[in-house]
Amino acid sequence: MKAAVIVFPGSNRDGDVVRALRQAGAEVSRVWHAETALPAGTDLAVLPGGFSYGDYLRCGAIAGRANAMDAVRAHAARGGLVLGICNGFQILCESGLLPGVLMRNVNRRFICHRQLLRVERTDTAFTRAYGERQVIDVCVAHGEGNYYADPETLARIEGEGLVAFRYCDAAGTLTEDANRNGSVNSIAGIYSQTRTVLGLMPHPENFVEDLVGGTDGRGLFESLARAA
Amino acid sequence: MKARVTVTLKNGVLDPQGKAIEGALRSLGIAGIAGVRQGKFFEVEVEAADRAEAEATVKAACDRLLANTVVENYRVEIA
Numbered sequence: 001m002k003a004a005v006i007v008f009p010g011s012n013r014d015g016d017v018v019r020a021l022r023q024a025g026a027e028v029s030r031v032w033h034a035e036t037a038l039p040a041g042t043d044l045a046v047l048p049g050g051f052s053y054g055d056y057l058r059c060g061a062i063a064g065r066a067n068a069m070d071a072v073r074a075h076a077a078r079g080g081l082v083l084g085i086c087n088g089f090q091i092l093c094e095s096g097l098l099p100g101v102l103m104r105n106v107n108r109r110f111i112c113h114r115q116l117l118r119v120e121r122t123d124t125a126f127t128r129a130y131g132e133r134q135v136i137d138v139c140v141a142h143g144e145g146n147y148y149a150d151p152e153t154l155a156r157i158e159g160e161g162l163v164a165f166r167y168c169d170a171a172g173t174l175t176e177d178a179n180r181n182g183s184v185n186s187i188a189g190i191y192s193q194t195r196t197v198l199g200l201m202p203h204p205e206n207f208v209e210d211l212v213g214g215t216d217g218r219g220l221f222e223s224l225a226r227a228a
Numbered sequence: 229m230k231a232r233v234t235v236t237l238k239n240g241v242l243d244p245q246g247k248a249i250e251g252a253l254r255s256l257g258i259a260g261i262a263g264v265r266q267g268k269f270f271e272v273e274v275e276a277a278d279r280a281e282a283e284a285t286v287k288a289a290c291d292r293l294l295a296n297t298v299v300e301n302y303r304v305e306i307a
Contacts, residue, residue, distance in 0.1 A: 061296065065293060094296065101296055101299050103244075104244045106244055108247075146242075146244075148241065148298075182242070
């Protein structure tokens with residue numbers, strides 16, 4: 001598995017995701033946003049969390065139009081894997097690689113806490129290491145994570161089984177309390193139509209070591225490391 | 229030429245910031261405000277031969293960057 005982590009001005013979680021990928025056995029390089037191509041043989045492009053361009057205009061809007069994103073779009077069009085975490089998810093929505101948009105949290109606050117997620121399907125390159133409907137313990141840290149799509153798009157996402165993760169309680173139940181940012185249908189992450197592009201707001205890369213609180217994030221990186 | 233671009237949230241899209249401002253106005257005791265929706269305003273300096281060309285340029289800018297048309301509408305006025 002060769003992974004390329006794209007770094008934008010204001011990315012700040014690239015170090016963590018590089019570490020999580022290497023821990024799972026991936027070969028990782030960093031790619032500056034101004035580059036026009038990904039390294040030869042890249043299997044997975046990763047858009048890390050952070051505050052690209054200071055969240056100016058809209059979160060992910062300017063990064064979504066960076067040179068490197070043309071290369072990521074071409075990679076995705078060839079069937080290459082793409083993972084966007086937090087700001088990376090916002091960038092994927094802004095660049096048109098995923099449908100919908102991440103709006104300001106419904107409670108208007110930056111939320112930063114441990115978060116339970118329900119894994120919606122385990123037959124993708126991102127989730128094979130998880131169990132069916134497994135509830136995983138990871139973290140969220142964002143001010144704009146309120147996923148929204150118009151009713152027609154939402155019906156398509158649900159109908160085609162493109163929801164990757166949902167905010168839930170310990171029993172895997174979708175409650176209003178668990179869905180603190182107010183996302184439609186408690187959506188925490190979605191796939192592209194081919195399930196080769198994944199965007200999610202929570203941070204699986206935070207929880208890959210017992211030392212810092214948990215290891216439930218490892219499954220995602222281990223799934224990816226096995227995928228190629 | 230100068231263009232003025234107003235970007236607003238589409239009807240039905242939740243606007244937590246507008247709601248917060250509405251609440252703040254109420255707490256200031258300013259009566260008679262029924263609702264607030266927050267948007268964005270851009271002043272754009274355009275180099276164009278005529279108004280039609282300026283408008284086309286600014287519309288392209290809106291479609292490609294200034295507005296996210298999933299949730300936002302925009303209005304362009306050429307001054």
